[in-house]
Amino acid sequence: MDFSLVVAIELLREVAGLILIATGLAVIFGMMRVINIAHGEFMMLGGYTVVLTTKLGVNIWVAILILAPLAVGLFGIIVERLIIRHLYGRIIDSLLATWGLSLFLIGFVTVVFGNTVEGVSTPFSGLAIGQYTVAIYTLFLIFAAMAFIASVYLTLRYTKAGLIARATMQNPDMVECLGVNSKIVYMATFGIGAAFAGLAGGLLAPISGVVPGMGALLIGKAFITVVTGGAAVVAGTLSAAGILGTISQAVTFASGPVFGDATLLFVALILLRLLPQGITGRIFTRSV
Amino acid sequence: MTRNISRRSILKGTAALAGAAGTLPMLPFAAQAADEIIVGGLHDLSGFIDFAGIPMNQIMLMAIEEINASGGLLGKKVKGVVYDPQTNMSLYSQYATQLALKDKAAVVMGGITSASRETIRPILHRYKTLYFYNTLYEGGVCDRNEISLGTTPAQTVEKLVPYTMGLWGKKVYTIAADYNYGQITAAWVKRYVEQNGGEVVSTDFFPLDVTNFGPTISKIQSAKPDMVMSALVGSGHLGFYNQWAAAGMKNEIPIASTTFGAGGAEIEIIQPEVANGIISCYGYYPTVDTPENKAWVQAVKKRYPEKTPLLTELSAFTWEGMMIWADAVRTAGSLDRVKIIEAMETGKTYTMPSGKVSIDPLTHHAIRDVYIADLQDKQFIIKKKFSQVQPADTQLVCNLKKNPDANKHYEISLE
Numbered sequence: 001m002d003f004s005l006v007v008a009i010e011l012l013r014e015v016a017g018l019i020l021i022a023t024g025l026a027v028i029f030g031m032m033r034v035i036n037i038a039h040g041e042f043m044m045l046g047g048y049t050v051v052l053t054t055k056l057g058v059n060i061w062v063a064i065l066i067l068a069p070l071a072v073g074l075f076g077i078i079v080e081r082l083i084i085r086h087l088y089g090r091i092i093d094s095l096l097a098t099w100g101l102s103l104f105l106i107g108f109v110t111v112v113f114g115n116t117v118e119g120v121s122t123p124f125s126g127l128a129i130g131q132y133t134v135a136i137y138t139l140f141l142i143f144a145a146m147a148f149i150a151s152v153y154l155t156l157r158y159t160k161a162g163l164i165a166r167a168t169m170q171n172p173d174m175v176e177c178l179g180v181n182s183k184i185v186y187m188a189t190f191g192i193g194a195a196f197a198g199l200a201g202g203l204l205a206p207i208s209g210v211v212p213g214m215g216a217l218l219i220g221k222a223f224i225t226v227v228t229g230g231a232a233v234v235a236g237t238l239s240a241a242g243i244l245g246t247i248s249q250a251v252t253f254a255s256g257p258v259f260g261d262a263t264l265l266f267v268a269l270i271l272l273r274l275l276p277q278g279i280t281g282r283i284f285t286r287s288v
Numbered sequence: 289m290t291r292n293i294s295r296r297s298i299l300k301g302t303a304a305l306a307g308a309a310g311t312l313p314m315l316p317f318a319a320q321a322a323d324e325i326i327v328g329g330l331h332d333l334s335g336f337i338d339f340a341g342i343p344m345n346q347i348m349l350m351a352i353e354e355i356n357a358s359g360g361l362l363g364k365k366v367k368g369v370v371y372d373p374q375t376n377m378s379l380y381s382q383y384a385t386q387l388a389l390k391d392k393a394a395v396v397m398g399g400i401t402s403a404s405r406e407t408i409r410p411i412l413h414r415y416k417t418l419y420f421y422n423t424l425y426e427g428g429v430c431d432r433n434e435i436s437l438g439t440t441p442a443q444t445v446e447k448l449v450p451y452t453m454g455l456w457g458k459k460v461y462t463i464a465a466d467y468n469y470g471q472i473t474a475a476w477v478k479r480y481v482e483q484n485g486g487e488v489v490s491t492d493f494f495p496l497d498v499t500n501f502g503p504t505i506s507k508i509q510s511a512k513p514d515m516v517m518s519a520l521v522g523s524g525h526l527g528f529y530n531q532w533a534a535a536g537m538k539n540e541i542p543i544a545s546t547t548f549g550a551g552g553a554e555i556e557i558i559q560p561e562v563a564n565g566i567i568s569c570y571g572y573y574p575t576v577d578t579p580e581n582k583a584w585v586q587a588v589k590k591r592y593p594e595k596t597p598l599l600t601e602l603s604a605f606t607w608e609g610m611m612i613w614a615d616a617v618r619t620a621g622s623l624d625r626v627k628i629i630e631a632m633e634t635g636k637t638y639t640m641p642s643g644k645v646s647i648d649p650l651t652h653h654a655i656r657d658v659y660i661a662d663l664q665d666k667q668f669i670i671k672k673k674f675s676q677v678q679p680a681d682t683q684l685v686c687n688l689k690k691n692p693d694a695n696k697h698y699e700i701s702l703e
Binding site for chain 2: 006007013110114117118119121124126127128131132133134135136138204206208211213214216218220252253256261
């Protein structure tokens with residue numbers, strides 16, 4: 001009984017982890033068709049923001065929940081103005097440009113802050129479940145992932161900004177005719193996607209080591225989740241993270257992490273063979 | 289017909305010319321004509337393991353300065369030629385070739401990962417350029433051209449397992465990186481645990497990009513071992529220690545590690561409240577309590593008052609490598625590679641910062657003192673010292689007396 005509860009929490013935690021690392025990418029890719037290879041490094045910048053500001057005495061929650069998304073979001077807006085806006089509609093070019101950006105960020109952070117910065121330790125302690133303990137921070141991450149999804153959904157669905165954003169993605173010319181400056185919409189969307197990446201990096205900083213190369217460890221799974229999910233930001237991320245996270249984590253419990261990772265890739269392979277446009281390309285096609 | 293004959297003779301002529309050109313750069317007088325002795329340094333000065341490579345390079349340059357300050361070698365100055373292979377294997381092979389053929393280095397120090405060592409070792413073997421590998425690794429290199437000063441599992445794991453089992457109990461849970469270092473180390477852990485009457489309840493391997501250890505932590509909780517033995521590697525795996533502490537396991541089940549603190553970066557990235565109490569076993573700690581080590585640590589601080597290099601096995605043994613090589617050159621009285629190797633093979637004992645060191649003539653690995661230490665607030669508190677430990681793993685597979693032309697890295701199988 002205790003064990004099944006622990007397994008359930010860990011399954012949710014893996015799903016939550018995929019949602020956290022994929023949401024920012026899904027917002028940018030799903031709504032703007034820009035493949036942001038530097039997404040992992042955006043998360044790394046979020047992690048560094050947390051580590052460096054807490055060292056200066058900033059409260060860890062302020063650092064994670066406010067400073068990390070703010071800093072990376074602003075950085076994302078600068079990147080959009082300088083690089084991305086010249087490359088809309090040119091998928092391969094934007095891919096190469098953001099790859100260059102990713103290499104630059106790794107090198108820049110290594111030179112400025114070094115490969116080794118003092119980490120932060122995890123807030124909260126353990127929660128006993130029978131003979132097991134799980135980190136309360138794990139539960140917090142699951143909660144954060146739900147908040148990610150809820151905020152994107154509510155914004156897109158029920159606010160004017162969300163309506164404009166969805167309309168711009170469908171038909172930018174018509175939106176321009178109606179008096180909306182689509183450039184600002186793109187800029188804001190990219191900034192919000194970057195802010196999600198920064199927040200995810202900040203949230204993960206206390207449970208992983210913060211190093212310049214940490215983005216490379218996260219980017220692969222983020223991409224697989226987004227591609228498997230398909231075009232719809234909320235339904236796609238949620239369904240892909242749900243399927244991939246549950247299956248891979250269940251296999252990890254049964255036969256170890258090597259098989260867990262392999263299964264994640266295998267399931268994604270089969271899903272993409274059956275649903276080349278992603279899950280939301282065929283199912284839930286009317287969702288956001 | 290005539291055309292055929294002439295073409296054949298041209299071919300022959302070209303082949304002969306090419307053959308002659310190929311031997312030219314290897315004539316011995318070429319290396320000795322210069323009035324400086326070149327020491328090549330190949331350490332990762334950028335890339336993900338620069339935290340290890342930069343201190344090794346600093347210490348190598350310091351050792352060269354010390355050798356020159358005491359009059360150089362054979363009446364000549366020693367000069368360091370340093371390249372940055374950037375954690376990139378094709379650059380490693382390019383620079384190793386360059387050091388051997390263009391710079392005509394008398395000796396090359398370097399290589400950090402086993403991958404980089406196995407890239408440059410065969411190159412330096414082929415071009416007959418003496419090579420020092422100063423990093424702890426999984427054991428098994430058999431090559432008369434290489435001196436391996438780092439510790440191997442038989443030197444450290446063999447001591448760490450019974451010591452920690454004595455402290456904590458006989459049920460051990462092993463977690464290890466999923467590549468040859470982790471696999472081989474886990475096999476040694478199992479062997480030594482069983483030899484000491486204990487039991488390895490489970491061994492989990494993790495690809496280097498795994499960052500979430502939740503399922504493993506639950507499995508460890510349900511297996512209830514007396515201790516966890518960690519051979520995790522790399523920045524992704526550092527998450528384990530944070531997640532372990534976050535789950536409240538820090539004071540429940542103790543951790544021993546064959547890797548934590550080896551490169552020095554872990555004790556910076558992971559906070560003391562998480563890392564305190566991890567027990568490790570290496571061939572060097574900055575806290576080794578001998579006059580030689582205290583003087584050496586002072587000398588390093590004096591030479592590098594800013595950006596003081598991390599003092600670990602890696603950097604300390606790089607200094608030892610330079611000093612052992614310099615001593616062998618003086619003994620041999622020449623730069624002849626074979627004479628230098630023979631000087632080191634006599635089994636002479638060197639007094640070094642890490643303790644007494646000699647080169648095992650059968651394996652060219654170091655016979656050295658190893659230490660067990662408890663990490664407390666970023667300081668390694670030495671608990672026990674073992675004198676003159678043999679590289680018993682490599683000795684199983686390698687005998688350079690019988691087989692002096694060996695040029696191989698054996699994967700030592702314990703199955």
